[in-house]
Amino acid sequence: MTDRVLILGGRGRIGSSVAQDLATHTQSEITITGRSPEIGRGVSFCMGEQVKFLVLDLAEIGRLQEAIANSNLVIHCAGPFHYRDANVLKLCIEEGVNYLDVSDHRSYTSKALNYREQAAAAGVTAIVNTGIFPGISNSMVRQGVEQFDQPEKIHLSYLVSGSGGAGVTVMRTTFLGLQHPFPAWIDQKWQTVKPYSKREIVEFPPPYGRSGVYWFDMPETFTLPHAFPSVKTVVTKFGSIPDFYNHLTWMAAHVFPKPLMQRRAMIEFLSYVSHFMTDVTNRFSGIGVAVRSEVTGQKNGETAVYCSTLIHENTAVASGCGTGSIAQLLLEGKLNKPGVWPVEEALSTDLFEYAMQSRKIKIHHHWL
Template sequence: MDLKDKQSTNKQSPYPILIIGGYGNFGKKITETLAKEANIQVIIAGRNERKAEALAKQLSTTAINPLKTLALEINSADISDQLSISTAKLVIHTSGPFQAQGYNVAEACIDAGIHYIDLADGRLFVEGFESLNDQAQQQSVIAITGASSVPGLSSAVIEHYKSRFKSLQELNYGIAPGNQTERGEATVKAILSYSGLNFKRWQDNRWQDVRGWQNTHRHNFPSPIGSRWLANCDIPDLTLFQQRYPGLESIRFYAGLELSFLHLGLWSLSYLARFKFIKNLARYSRPLTLISTWVQQLGSDVGGMYMELRGINHKNEPQRIIWNLIAESGDGPYIPTIASIILAKKIAKGQLSETGAQACVGLFTLEEFTKEVENWDIHQQVLEND
């Protein structure tokens, strides 16, 4: 379908950024944030143009530049042509889950000479993304995967604190959203795709098999989050950080649900996949997402993330740093979007120029993240040797 201008023509020539899934849970937050930038024009894209148009109308009073919409099917054979006629110079792909996707969107962007960012947290997807590197360099395209909480934000935290260590030996970290925060089927499906199944984790200086959504345990977050259940999660960091930080002996990542009966219910279901009664729980993502929405008003809108770094400092003494991120007032869902927002602003300003395909590791600083979230109810707390 033709590209539709949702507002009057602006005399300036802002940088056009197309957001695939721009009306979805994460895409909407990226759209509303970038639409407030004077040098950026947002194109809201997705398979449901009516939803895109509704969001464009909703944001028309706050958007500085005209909002546009585009009906776009990511599995279409002519997606490269559709992207070309969109006039976009950068595409942000938010339509997960990425665990079951190929690289057709990224390849289409590269073919069209359009820069590309995605929010992928699928381990195999992010690990294999460098296969596009030569193609992206030949086309002078910046292509970035994993611009989200992991590995984008998690790598920024490590880069910020690693100089405090003579030897960084262990990473333990996790994410626990509030139950009242928005959730989509794609997020649920991503978690279900590995629940109960084996994946490799670097632990005690060797690769070991662990099971998704098992090893469930309690973790104490700072107030007002408090104690939350956490369980094993498979993420790109488990491979990327083992390669980037060769001194690491163990890398463990966890995630959890605020309501005990939801978290422990999924833990129980994971045994159906573990013992092969069900091949993969992801096929039940729709009914399980529906069940979770029925109880969405329970619990709180407070969530967080923590990262514990352990090792030896420059005095040859044990060093432990625990970085905590606390999100209140329902602002937690913004956190996975911040990496893509920071990178999009950098590309639009010409501040990120290295072409090629790579994971979002060390591409922005913790200071940049802190500045970006200062208008939301998101704050940090750091404990050292405590």
């Protein structure tokens, strides 16, 4: 029988990339959703007959549950996830359907992880944070952690050129992440960190080189300490190219009045203005992504550092590869782990390396 995959929010840049990856690497029947018929026009023309479009609003619970029940796998790409409840996951558990998402905010990840026992009892494998960061980045960390007798520190740095090939939703996610201080695992205790603070210059692979990154609230800030209990510190930092975007974002985090930044209308305004600006700068900056994972720990009685790096010319496509590869593993029966898991706890390094090789994504490793 043909596998049926439902991609919620599949007409967005990330959702479209996931659909394209699945259409390339599987024979599954793919249905992507959107809230209006106009959004779905030209889907078959763009992606082929393997991909269909369904008009569906997530607020229509009855129709949503019916669509889930008619699927073998549901992939939730309808962000921003700051505003989402875990209702889609709950319905998947009720219907016995495996679940993935591209969530990128700790509030949603926390809600999803609360359903671990219910998913395990239902035999449902649910994996959250499966894109590029979080996603591929988390599996790079797992690769690094496994090199040590005792890992002690994780330092993750992300760099995105221009818009990253993503839509306005990703811009919303960035500005929503600036609203509140957040807890980070530092020196074996949770400490409050201000978003977009403590600029650090990090060496990324060419063509990026030395670039500035800042503290940013990501789900892996709290999932990695739980996945790897011996780790004493987890740092997650993010930056943009061109660098002047970093300074504008810093101003939004530290200069703009907090009550103003917490208004949805202000978030929308900044998101659309930023997306317009990146449409211009994309022409010379590109839309790529760089990830740098650095793990420090004890190996053979000595302190060592293991560094992994990845670059991709299109951030949205890279995210599609991260989620699409895990979807393929689930559909082929190579990955089965009932419960709700962040990707670093669900995906073994062997399967991760197989998935990246199948997508021709190269990850470089070296000891510092």
